[in-house]
Amino acid sequence: MTSTRVMNDRPVWERDGGTWPNRDKSRFVDAAGLRWHVQIAGQGPVLLLIHGTAAATHSWGALLPLLAEHYRVVAPDLPGHGFTSAPAPKELSLPRMAAMTGELLATLELQPQIVVGHSAGAAILCRMCLDGLIDPRVLISLSGALLPLQGFAGKWFSPAAKLLARSSLAPRMVAHRAKHNPAGMERLVDGTGSKLTPDGVALYRLLVSSPGHVAAALNMMANWDLTPMERDLPRLKPRLVLVGFTDDQTVPPEEAERAKALVPAAKLAIIGGYGHLAHEEDAARIAELIFASAG
Numbered sequence: 503m504t505s506t507r508v509m510n511d512r513p514v515w516e517r518d519g520g521t522w523p524n525r526d527k528s529r530f531v532d533a534a535g536l537r538w539h540v541q542i543a544g545q546g547p548v549l550l551l552i553h554g555t556a557a558a559t560h561s562w563g564a565l566l567p568l569l570a571e572h573y574r575v576v577a578p579d580l581p582g583h584g585f586t587s588a589p590a591p592k593e594l595s596l597p598r599m600a601a602m603t604g605e606l607l608a609t610l611e612l613q614p615q616i617v618v619g620h621s622a623g624a625a626i627l628c629r630m631c632l633d634g635l636i637d638p639r640v641l642i643s644l645s646g647a648l649l650p651l652q653g654f655a656g657k658w659f660s661p662a663a664k665l666l667a668r669s670s671l672a673p674r675m676v677a678h679r680a681k682h683n684p685a686g687m688e689r690l691v692d693g694t695g696s697k698l699t700p701d702g703v704a705l706y707r708l709l710v711s712s713p714g715h716v717a718a719a720l721n722m723m724a725n726w727d728l729t730p731m732e733r734d735l736p737r738l739k740p741r742l743v744l745v746g747f748t749d750d751q752t753v754p755p756e757e758a759e760r761a762k763a764l765v766p767a768a769k770l771a772i773i774g775g776y777g778h779l780a781h782e783e784d785a786a787r788i789a790e791l792i793f794a795s796a797g
Contacts, residue, residue, distance in 0.1 A: 508673050508674065508713050508714060508717050510587075510588065510714055511712060511713040511714040511717075512582075512585075512587075512588065512712050512714035512715060513584060513585055513708065513709065513712050513714075513715060514585075515528075515530075515539070515585050518585075518708060519585060522559075522560060522705075523559070523560050523562075523563030523564075523566075523705070524541050524543065524559070524562075524563060524566055524567065527541040527542060527543040527566070528540070528541050528559075529541075529542065530585075531606065531609060531610065532609070533602075533605045533606040533608070533609035533610075534581075534589075534601070534602040534605035534606060535589065536581055536586060536587045536588075536589060536602065537586065537587040538578050538579065538586045538587075538606055539558075539559065539578065539579040539584055539585035539586050540559075540576065540577065540578045540579075540606070540610070541559050541562075541566065541575075541576075541577045541578075542574070542575065542576050542577075542610075543566055543567065543570035543574075543575050544569065544570030544571065544572070544573055544574050544575050545574055546572055546573045546574050547573055547574065547615040547616065548573065548574045548576060548612050548613060548614040548615055548616075549569055549573035549574065549575050549576070549614060549615070549616040549617070549618065549792075549796075550576050550577075550607070550612075550614035550616070550617045550618070550627070550636070550638075551565075551566065551569075551575060551576070551577040551617075551618050551619075551623075552577075552578075552580070552603070552617070552618070552619040552620070552623035552624070552626050552627055553577070553579075553580065553583070553620055553621075553623050554619075554620045554621030554622045554623045554645075554647070555621060555622045555719050555722050555723060556583070556706075556709070556710070556715070556716075556719035557583065557584075557620070557621075557706075557709075558579045558580075558583050558584025558585070558709055558715075559577045559578070559579050559584060560584070560705040560709075561620065561779070561781070561782060562577050562781070563702075563705075563782070563785075564782070564785035565781050565782075565785040565788055565789055568785060568786065568789040569789060569792065572793065573616065574612075576607075576610065576612055576614065578603065578606060580599060580603070580623075580626075580718075580722075581593065581594065581599060581602055581718070582594060582714070582715070582717070582718025582719075582721070582722070583709075583715060583718055583719070584709065584715070588714060588717075588718050589602070591717075591721040591724075591725070592721075592725065594718060594721045594722040594724075594725050595725040595726070595727070596625060596626065596629050596725075596726055596727065596728070596731070597629060597633070599626055599629075599722070600626050600629035600630045600633060600635060601633070601635065603626060603630060603635075604630055604633075604635030604636065607635075607636065613636070613637070614636055614638050615638050615639055615640075616638055616639070616640050616642070616792075616796045617630075617631075617636065617638045617640075617641050617642070617740075618641075618642045618644065618792060619641070619642070619643055619644065619646065620644045620645060620646075620781060621644070621645050621646065621647045621752070621753055621778065622647050622722070622726070624641075624643035624644065624645075624646030624647065624648060625646065625647055625648050625728065625731060627641055627643075628641065628643075628646075628648060628731060628735065628738060629731065631738055631739060631740055632734050632735075632737065632738060637739070637740075638740045639740055639741060640740055640741045640742075640743065640795060640796050641738070641740045641741070641742050641743070642743045642745065642791075642792060642795050642796070643742065643743065643744050643745060643758070643761070644745050644780065644781055644788070645745070645746060645747060645750050645752070645753040645757075645758075645778050645780070646744065646745075646753065646757070646758065646761065647728075647753050647757070648728065648731055648735065648757070648761045649728055649731065649732050649735075649757065649760050649761060649764075650728045650729055650732060672716075672720065673713040673714070673716040673717040673720060674713045676710065676713075676716045677710060677711050677712055677713040677715075677716050680707050680710040680711045681707075681711040684703075684707060687703060687706060687707040687710065688703050690706075690710075691703050691706055691779070693751060693752075694750070694751055694752045694777050694778035694779055695747070695749040695750050695751035695752070695776075695777025695778055696749070696776065696777030696778055696779035696780065696782065696783050697777070697783065698779060698782055698783065702782055732764070735761065735764045735765055736764050736765060738765060741767075741768075741769075742761075742765050742767070742768035742769070743768065743769045743771070743795040744758040744761050744762055744765075744768050744769065744770045744771070745758065745771045745772075745773065745791065746758035746759070746770075746771070746772045746773070747772070747773050747774075747775075747776040747777060747778070747780045748772060748773070748774045748775065748776070749774075749775065749776055749777040750776070750777050750778045750780075751777060751778065752777075752778040753778060755772045758770055758772065759772075769795070771791070773787075773791075
């Protein structure tokens with residue numbers, strides 16, 4: 503399994519956080535045995551943002567201030583991601599990440615009424631609701647990775663992720679390449695179907711240049727099991743809004759349609775012209791969608 507030394511080779515706030523988006527909203531909080539990086543902004547009903555695998559709070563950089571005009575927005579870096587410390591690799595499973603995030607909210611004494619998750623972040627929010635850790639009135643899934651992969655990808659994804667996660671070399675190789683090959687990082691982002699600004703790509707490069715951040719993402723994927731979610735999703739209590747994007751090359755919009763089949767009462771929106779990182783491509787458009795969905 504990935505060594506503790508690699509997991510701890512992470513971004514350092516004092517060194518790497520100087521130009522972090524919404525830096526003035528950042529704070530560090532101890533909860534669930536971790537040191538969390540959390541951004542909190544605005545006043546009003548609490549709105550929780552949960553990013554996806556291999557991302558961090560920078561992903562909400564342009565969206566958070568727009569939402570903070572109407573809500574008290576809370577956005578943490580997930581365990582092992584960004585500037586939040588890393589737990590033991592086996593703790594990066596869906597139920598444990600949901601539980602740890604629930605402990606963070608309890609420490610902050612915040613109860614979100616609206617929750618928005620991107621990709622795997624949407625699955626974490628669903629698990630938190632299903633496990634009684636939060637009780638929002640609406641859950642908005644942006645390119646949500648909620649169900650097990652189908653076909654060849656579903657058969658081989660988890661074993662491949664487990665193999666990579668066991669290696670201390672793989673995260674260092676990925677980080678080295680990101681650090682010394684900027685064009686490669688741009689191609690990786692483009693592969694999601696989204697076009698980001700150079701500054702947006704640079705933030706992903708900063709993260710992926712850290713072996714610890716890469717190791718957390720690999721271990722998260724290695725420990726991920728969405729089979730229980732497929733069984734449990736029909737009993738989800740909050741109003742569910744499923745949003746897919748036509749150009750998404752990571753979680754295609756058909757995945758939102760699959761989830762809709764399990765939760766017929768859910769609202770489904772398929773939006774054209776954006777990829778997997780739509781909220782980074784056009785924060786204003788996604789803010790409008792959230793405001794309309796949360797009403």
